Amino acid sequence: MKNVTIIGGGIAGLSAAYYLEQHKTEDLSVTVVEAAEKTGGKLQTAYENGFTIEGGPDCFLSQKPAVARLSRQLGIYDRLIGTSEGNNGTYILSGGRLHELPEGLMLMVPTKILPFAMSSLISWPGKLRMGLDLVLPRRNSSGDESLASFVTRRLGKEALDKIAEPLIGGIHAGDPETMSLKASFPRFLEMERKHRSLIKAMLAAKKKVPATAQKDNKTTYFMSFVGGMGELAQTVTDRLQDTEIKTGTCVKSIDYHGDKYTVVTATGEQWETDAVILAVPAYAAADIIQEMDKQIAQTLRGINFVNSATVSLAYDRQDLNRSMAGFGFVIPSKEKRDIMAVTYSSQKWKHRVPDDRYLLIRCFVGGPKNQEMVLLNDREMLDKVHAELEDILGITTQPVLTKIFRWVNGMPQYSLGHLERVESIEQRLERFPGFAIAGNSYRGIGVPDCIESGERAAQKILDVIK
Numbered sequence: 079m080k081n082v083t084i085i086g087g088g089i090a091g092l093s094a095a096y097y098l099e100q101h102k103t104e105d106l107s108v109t110v111v112e113a114a115e116k117t118g119g120k121l122q123t124a125y126e127n128g129f130t131i132e133g134g135p136d137c138f139l140s141q142k143p144a145v146a147r148l149s150r151q152l153g154i155y156d157r158l159i160g161t162s163e164g165n166n167g168t169y170i171l172s173g174g175r176l177h178e179l180p181e182g183l184m185l186m187v188p189t190k191i192l193p194f195a196m197s198s199l200i201s202w203p204g205k206l207r208m209g210l211d212l213v214l215p216r217r218n219s220s221g222d223e224s225l226a227s228f229v230t231r232r233l234g235k236e237a238l239d240k241i242a243e244p245l246i247g248g249i250h251a252g253d254p255e256t257m258s259l260k261a262s263f264p265r266f267l268e269m270e271r272k273h274r275s276l277i278k279a280m281l282a283a284k285k286k287v288p289a290t291a292q293k294d295n296k297t298t299y300f301m302s303f304v305g306g307m308g309e310l311a312q313t314v315t316d317r318l319q320d321t322e323i324k325t326g327t328c329v330k331s332i333d334y335h336g337d338k339y340t341v342v343t344a345t346g347e348q349w350e351t352d353a354v355i356l357a358v359p360a361y362a363a364a365d366i367i368q369e370m371d372k373q374i375a376q377t378l379r380g381i382n383f384v385n386s387a388t389v390s391l392a393y394d395r396q397d398l399n400r401s402m403a404g405f406g407f408v409i410p411s412k413e414k415r416d417i418m419a420v421t422y423s424s425q426k427w428k429h430r431v432p433d434d435r436y437l438l439i440r441c442f443v444g445g446p447k448n449q450e451m452v453l454l455n456d457r458e459m460l461d462k463v464h465a466e467l468e469d470i471l472g473i474t475t476q477p478v479l480t481k482i483f484r485w486v487n488g489m490p491q492y493s494l495g496h497l498e499r500v501e502s503i504e505q506r507l508e509r510f511p512g513f514a515i516a517g518n519s520y521r522g523i524g525v526p527d528c529i530e531s532g533e534r535a536a537q538k539i540l541d542v543i544k
């Protein structure tokens with residue numbers, strides 16, 4: 079019997095294990111090794127006093143099919159929920175005031191003239207500059223380009239500072255000046271290549287959405303689960319019938335001798351395995367394969383990470399004396415605040431609070447410009463968050479519950495040249511049969527991307543083992 083060791087029990091590693099169980103054609107022994115006491119990686123949902131509190135992702139993009147597909151296989155498709163209806167705008171803090179994102183703004187591209195013209199977010203010169211996208215030529219060079227350069231070139235500096243940086247860059251907790259567009263948002267490049275203008279491309283995409291999809295009110299742009307995103311990771315873990323899961327086990331190194339790999343843990347335990355899927359962040363992967371291939375380890379270390387944290391706070395609505403509009407707001411770095419974004423979790427999703435008396439909100443802290451804040455102790459971090467909430471929303475009351483999740487080195491940065499780095503890692507790994515990498519460090523950070531990367535890695539192993 080052949081055996082496969084999967085290192086890392088985040089959603090990428092778990093999806094790889096599940097794929098192996100579903101697709102293996104011969105006896106295969108699969109082990110998932112996870113350093114933490116619990117599987118799921120960034121997919122952590124806490125359940126406290128009737129509150130459902132997300133630590134990492136709170137949703138996934140429904141346009142990417144991997145989560146819905148996996149949910150069907152797991153039998154939890156009926157547990158999917160869309161964002162709540164009504165009261166659903168997104169706001170941007172600019173000049174200390176919250177401005178609603180104009181209706182029809184798709185990602186960062188305006189598709190409806192009137193709401194965009196009426197919006198208080200962008201100045202008139204800024205709006206005219208964004209409109210120039212309709213007539214500006216394509217870029218003629220094909221080299222990698224940063225998000226900042228692309229947005230400034232097509233839509234202008236104001237669109238970059240007020241919309242793209244907090245909204246698009248914020249998805250990666252990244253710095254638009256160094257973020258590779260090709261690696262992070264290839265869709266924008268494709269739009270320019272095909273339609274020249276982003277506005278024209280978005281209008282064409284809107285026309286293409288079939289009428290049934292527009293009417294289907296179950297599927298919203300972002301989706302989650304009744305029990306939060308942790309439900310997905312927990313269900314995959316529970317459904318792994320033939321897989322050994324070793325939690326609380328940190329892998330220190332892997333070595334390759336001809337046709338077998340030796341896995342060594344931090345406590346000195348070791349075993350031989352025919353195949354390996356390395357589904358840990360790139361910096362951890364670098365340490366693990368340092369002895370096996372120094373060159374790959376060095377390239378892996380070229381992928382940088384930033385710290386982030388989420389701070390959830392629940393309030394009794396009666397104490398707040400005000401209602402909150404929409405699903406929350408994002409904050410451009412130019413505003414120089416201690417928080418990056420705020421989600422009104424219980425307004426965005428059902429099933430997050432024990433009853434409607436409460437408001438659950440989640441603040442994002444850290445990112446490339448404020449990394450040290452993630453290292454503050456709980457009291458210091460909460461003081462800073464409270465100060466911002468008081469200043470922006472006028473909240474002076476004490477929350478009835480707080481919960482902090484810290485993600486040190488939690489967000490990989492796809493900086494310029496990222497895809498070339500990944501290609502060179504993958505090419506050099508060809509010399510190690512039965513060895514694959516997976517996870518958010520390489521070809522997509524979203525939960526659906528990570529599921530697909532785990533499944534691709536598992537298929538690669540099955541091809542070799544056959």
Ligand SMILES: Cc1cc2nc3c(=O)[nH]c(=O)nc-3n(C[C@H](O)[C@H](O)[C@H](O)COP(=O)(O)OP(=O)(O)OC[C@H]3O[C@@H](n4cnc5c(N)ncnc54)[C@H](O)[C@@H]3O)c2cc1C
Nearest residue numbers: 086088089090113119120134135136329517518523524525
């Ligand atoms: C705050 C936050 C919000 C996010 N929001 C969203 C969102 O709304 N939607 C979305 O789609 N994505 C979101 N993401 C991104 C997404 O959650 C992650 O990219 C994805 O979950 C990563 O999965 P993974 O399996 O690649 O890695 P991880 O979840 O990081 O899993 C890797 C696992 O490897 C383990 N490990 C590390 N080293 C070792 C070792 N030496 N030995 C054994 N095990 C080891 C770790 O403990 C970890 O469990 C968010 C991320 C964060 C941090």
